[in-house]
Amino acid sequence: MIKLLRSNYDLRVLFFAQVVSFMGDWFVFVAITGMVKDATDSEFLVSLAYVAFTLPAFLASPLAGSLVDRFDRRRLVIAVSLLQSIAAVGFLTASANHVWPLFVFQGCISALAAIVKPAIDAGVPNLARNPDELRVATVLFGSTWGVMLAVGAALGGIFSETFGRTASFIADAITFVIAAGLLALIRRPMQQARTEAHRAIRPLSDMGEAIRYARKDKAVLALLASKGTFAIGSGTVSQLPVLATAVYGWKDGGTGLLFGVRGVGTALGPLIAARFTRGNLSKVLRICGLAGIAFSVCYLAAAWSPVIFVAAAFIGLAHLGGGAQWTLSTYGLQLRTPDYIRGRVMAGDYAILTLTLSVSAMCAGLLSEVVGVRWTITTFAAVAFFTGCAYLVLTRNVVSSIDAEAQAIAD
16 A cells, blocks of 8 residues: 555545545544534434534535546546535534534535545545556555544543643534645546536436446446445444443543544454455455444444443454445446546435435434434344345345356456
């Protein structure tokens, strides 16, 4: 990975832009959930804060896919990053008695993120110079999200308690500006040449084209279903601030700890899983199913751990699977889809994920109000276990078909 960053200038710049942006995101997440919990003491509203990080992205995804496939991806992401910085300034209008701006402005940032992630995921294959660079770059970028979640959440909790939540909001706005400046340094195009005749924006029609493409290619359909299947049980993540504060009696530092170890697992998962795939799509699909099962078992153990540090260890292990699943499914789509439609496929992938996460998080918040956070996590862990098993069963024919394709090519 270090060799890749040294030798490929454009991927190096994109990498550092993501590092800065992700750091700011998780700085502000700890501050937002802490502020909402202190002001309302509501498990549901804490979950709703998490939903503000996901649901708007789903709503914006059809338009995002069209934009990513029609326009210069680098310029698009620069403009979006600057708009996100302006939205982050809006956090400063919130107060203990006035928390609704947190939901509104985070929703704006999340909606804009629906453009950023597909643009980067679709653009990386054009910045990579060969298949090996693509594989390494995808693992690196997936791990970066986890590392910055770990570092950003942990430091964000400490920073928020030391300097205050207002300082966290200002830091978030600054990170978007720095990220935009770094993106401006990228020299190579993040997309293949486009013709003017194909620049019309038709969100629903364009997304419909991506859906038809996925229906024809069962491997793409299985990869798209992967994140959604995994996310069904991931409402548990929205309850980590509640687990830290209501069960273990910690404040923002406890939330930062649990999200930090989640990030460590997410960072290490792709590194471990990539050693077993090496561009093999059938192995990618198998690992995606097994990841959901591992996730569920570890979260069940975390829910009933006697102290926060034991819970943190199991959460880290759970997200080894989560990180592997997230990154490998993205890598599979990068390998399988052509550039002209890749942005829309990536946007669809993100839409499925964010919608499922949002519904799962809201349900977890409502259930937590009734039965408590530990039984809520137990319930969703059980759901994750069964969906992981179902995914493995339902994709058996797809895996066999991919293996047959690979054998035919080898012969």
